[in-house]
Amino acid sequence: MWHMTRRVGYGLLLFFVAATLLWIYRPPVPKPAPLVGEYTNGMEITSSAFAEGGMIPSQYTCDLPSGGKNPPLSWSDVPAGAVSLALIMDDPDVPKALKPDGVFDHWVLYDINPATKGVGEGEQVGTAGANGAGANAYTGPCPPREYEPSTHRYIFVLYALDTTLGLPPGTSKHKVLAAIEGHVLAQAQLIGTYKKKQ
DSSP states (O other), X not given: OHHXXXXXXXXXXXXXXXXXXXXXTOOOOOOOOOOTTOOOTTOEEEXXXXXXXXXXXXXXXXXXTTOXXXXXXXXXXXXXTOOEEEEEEEETTOOTTTOTTOOEEEEEEEEEOTTOOEEOTTOOOSEEOOOTTSOSSOOOOOOOTTSSOOEEEEEEEEEEESSOOOOOTTOOHHHHHHHHTTOEEEEEEEEXXXXXXX
């Protein structure tokens, strides 16, 4: 009986030692990526042309022969330590049959003066990167009607950065996002929707 009790005691001791070692040397839990729609530090971006989640007026889309002008945007509560701003607009609802990653880049701006309060209709601020069509400019929503969903979301994300990027005009969205990594003080987003009329 004494030998059995001693074995049980050793077993419990080994269990607690193993559990303690697992706790001490457990792998770190990775931090989750920021959620789409998360606002940080109170910064906001809005448009006088459409409400959050609302339909973007057709004058800012490819339903106009000109391809449309960019909608007016305003932002507020940019952190005091911001050195520059970046603005990206993309469409995450592109049919995979047309584009494998399902995303089209409509507008890329960076090295925007942090004192800027927004961008007017048809205006540009900062340096323009390349959109999905290869132009250093805004290109309006143009969801193909023959694919579902025929109504797409257009996500405008404003980033407040602690540095300027110094990237040349025509830099792609992916390179801009790589360059801002580790420099984001705050971000805010605005979502508009659109369904092609013609």
